[in-house]
Amino acid sequence: MIRFAARKDPDLTPPTRATARAPLAWSQLLVWLLAALALALVLAPVGVLVARGVTQADIGAALTSPFVRGAVQLSLVTSAIAVLAIVVLGTPTAYLLARRRFPGRALVDAVIDLPIVLPPVVGGLALLLLLGRQGPVGGPLAGAGIDVAFTTAAVVLAQMFVAAPFYIRAARAGFESVDQRLEAVSSTLGARPWRTFRRITVPLALPSLAGGAVMAWARALGEFGATIMFAGNVAGRTQTMPLAILEAMEADANAAIAIAVVLAAIALAILIAFRGLALAGSRAL
Amino acid sequence: MIQIDVTCTLGDFHLAPKLQVGPGITVLFGQSGAGKTLTLEAVAGLLTPDTGRIAIHDRPVFDAAAGLSVPPYDRRLGYVVQSYALFPHLTVAQNVAYGVFDLPRVEREQRVDGLLRTLGIQDLADRRPARISGGQAQRTALARALVRRPQALLLDEPFAALDEGVALTLRRELRRLVRDLDLPVLMVTHDLTEASHIGDRIAVMDAGRVLQFGDRPHVLQRPHSARVARLLGIANVLDGKVAGSESGISVRTPIGSLTTAQSGIADGPVQVAIRADQIILTRPDRPDDRPNILDIHITDEADFGHSRTLYARVANGTGPSARTLEIQIAPHPYQVMGVATRRHWRVHIPPDAVHVMKT
Numbered sequence: 209m210i211r212f213a214a215r216k217d218p219d220l221t222p223p224t225r226a227t228a229r230a231p232l233a234w235s236q237l238l239v240w241l242l243a244a245l246a247l248a249l250v251l252a253p254v255g256v257l258v259a260r261g262v263t264q265a266d267i268g269a270a271l272t273s274p275f276v277r278g279a280v281q282l283s284l285v286t287s288a289i290a291v292l293a294i295v296v297l298g299t300p301t302a303y304l305l306a307r308r309r310f311p312g313r314a315l316v317d318a319v320i321d322l323p324i325v326l327p328p329v330v331g332g333l334a335l336l337l338l339l340g341r342q343g344p345v346g347g348p349l350a351g352a353g354i355d356v357a358f359t360t361a362a363v364v365l366a367q368m369f370v371a372a373p374f375y376i377r378a379a380r381a382g383f384e385s386v387d388q389r390l391e392a393v394s395s396t397l398g399a400r401p402w403r404t405f406r407r408i409t410v411p412l413a414l415p416s417l418a419g420g421a422v423m424a425w426a427r428a429l430g431e432f433g434a435t436i437m438f439a440g441n442v443a444g445r446t447q448t449m450p451l452a453i454l455e456a457m458e459a460d461a462n463a464a465i466a467i468a469v470v471l472a473a474i475a476l477a478i479l480i481a482f483r484g485l486a487l488a489g490s491r492a493l
Numbered sequence: 494m495i496q497i498d499v500t501c502t503l504g505d506f507h508l509a510p511k512l513q514v515g516p517g518i519t520v521l522f523g524q525s526g527a528g529k530t531l532t533l534e535a536v537a538g539l540l541t542p543d544t545g546r547i548a549i550h551d552r553p554v555f556d557a558a559a560g561l562s563v564p565p566y567d568r569r570l571g572y573v574v575q576s577y578a579l580f581p582h583l584t585v586a587q588n589v590a591y592g593v594f595d596l597p598r599v600e601r602e603q604r605v606d607g608l609l610r611t612l613g614i615q616d617l618a619d620r621r622p623a624r625i626s627g628g629q630a631q632r633t634a635l636a637r638a639l640v641r642r643p644q645a646l647l648l649d650e651p652f653a654a655l656d657e658g659v660a661l662t663l664r665r666e667l668r669r670l671v672r673d674l675d676l677p678v679l680m681v682t683h684d685l686t687e688a689s690h691i692g693d694r695i696a697v698m699d700a701g702r703v704l705q706f707g708d709r710p711h712v713l714q715r716p717h718s719a720r721v722a723r724l725l726g727i728a729n730v731l732d733g734k735v736a737g738s739e740s741g742i743s744v745r746t747p748i749g750s751l752t753t754a755q756s757g758i759a760d761g762p763v764q765v766a767i768r769a770d771q772i773i774l775t776r777p778d779r780p781d782d783r784p785n786i787l788d789i790h791i792t793d794e795a796d797f798g799h800s801r802t803l804y805a806r807v808a809n810g811t812g813p814s815a816r817t818l819e820i821q822i823a824p825h826p827y828q829v830m831g832v833a834t835r836r837h838w839r840v841h842i843p844p845d846a847v848h849v850m851k852t
Contacts, residue, residue: 389578392539395565396572397592411582
């Protein structure tokens with residue numbers, strides 16, 4: 209039996225009502241004041257960071273230093289690999305959660321979300337216990353000459369661990385939004401499941417998939433706690449940008465600020481890209 | 494030819510359709526919730542029944558006993574779902590071409606062009622579904638379903654989402670197309686007018702079962718049961734009792750004793766169906782020796798534009814009947830006879846319009 213996805217009907221959205229202008233009561237003033245404080249909590253520190261970065265720290269010089277360049281390079285490479293791996297592993301997971309009913313589905317759903325609520329340091333420790341030299345998986349691997357903990361691979365695994373839920377959540381919602389009748393019609397037109405998935409399901413879920421990947425990338429790029437536990441802080445091998453900030457703070461605050469400004473700029477770009485994708489997704493159809 | 498004889502239990506709904514779809518258009522008619530769409534899905538392979546068998550041109554595509562269920566992509570059927578489900582990210586031409594991805598490019602383009610032309614949508618080839626009208630979407634969906642040269646066509650309420658004028662044109666075109674292609678078509682509708690316009694055969698479905706299946710005029714004029722008669726919109730269904738007499742078979746009903754042209758009916762309780770459009774209104778002031786003459790009192794009427802329905806009580810020996818009789822009359826005789834000017838009239842029910850059904 210086909211389940212029909214509810215269709216959005218623009219005619220059914222209620223018109224926005226013009227709110228009557230009443231004199232501003234004290235209670236209302238308080239609401240505005242609290243909202244302003246919340247905004248300031250985000251804007252003020254970021255504002256100071258950017259201001260100091262622009263006026264005092266020599267961002268150009270900092271960026272060309274081998275120390276900062278190494279960290280930026282490592283961060284970009286590891287996070288790109290992590291996102292790629294998350295997409296490869298997370299897409300089937302999200303599809304199964306969206307389309308199939310199987311025993312233990314609710315449990316899988318909860319486990320997927322676990323890294324979001326788990327402190328990253330705890331996740332890093334757990335990874336270390338599993339994949340460290342004494343761990344049940346790390347031990348045999350070490351015996352075969354493969355070290356995982358405190359290597360670049362550990363950085364990627366730590367990033368995957370914390371970032372995967374962001375992609376899987378979004379991808380699942382994207383798959384659920386695809387009208388199942390389209391997939392049914394595709395199958396009556398001679399398309400085997402794999403072709404239906406490639407030609408119908410993925411293209412229609414693409415804005416959600418891309419949005420999820422971007423969010424996962426942002427999370428991977430900022431990863432700190434799990435990385436420092438599981439991969440350590442070795443320049444050139446496991447020292448990503450957040451870890452480099454920690455080290456730089458002890459020696460040269462300006463280098464730390466420079467890296468922080470670069471991270472903030474990337475984050476802002478990601479946010480804009482994400483909003484753009486969401487907008488494109490809603491306009492495409 | 495599609496042979497369907499399956500059962501399927503979905504929650505507390507029991508689907509058990511049984512019918513054969515030959516060349517021409519077979520209409521699966523019934524109210525919503527009767528199981529019409531589920532039947533189409535079972536044929537298309539989107540719903541797997543619990544028991545039974547489905548064969549297309551004698552090739553079994555589902556056989557519960559043999560553990561056979563051919564997946565939808567290997568059934569070679571054209572399926573147009575309700576409100577069409579065009580692929581929103583593909584153009585009209587890409588939608589139509591979707592089913593023939595495995596053909597060489599030249600042949601694929603020829604086939605798509607040919608179908609776009611046949612259905613008169615070649616100018617829309619590069620448009621997205623969001624930018625075409627309902628009628629154009631229906632043509633696109635039909636072209637998409639036909640592109641693989643299916644062995645049969647399944648249509649789910651293909652005209653329900655269209656304006657009446659567009660639907661009329663498309664119904665005529667569909668009939669022509671189906672005749673040219675010589676395809677068996679199984680079409681679902683809940684619209685009685687549509688069923689009686691387009692169907693070569695009608696299967697009346699109710700609560701998961703096919704109650705009656707046969708040629709259109711036969712089903713429309715000779716329903717098997719009171720339930721079918723009601724589903725087919727026959728306004729006057731009366732309880733009765735058969736008593737043979739010298740002038741033929743007559744049935745005692747709440748509106749009086751009626752003579753029927755039907756033969757071979759055993760005495761006993763029956764039900765009688767009389768179509769509102771087969772009752773003939775006559776002037777009450779002339780002697781009339783035809784059978785089934787009833788004096789009536791019109792209590793209400795409704796104007797449907799192309800026809801008028803009169804609601805009347807029949808005056809028999811003991812006073813006005815409790816049962817109301819519905820009589821359909823065209824606007825012209827209504828005007829000429831001056832029906833509106835008086836309330837007392839007389840009707841004649843031709844004996845072949847008195848359809849007797851076993852209870």
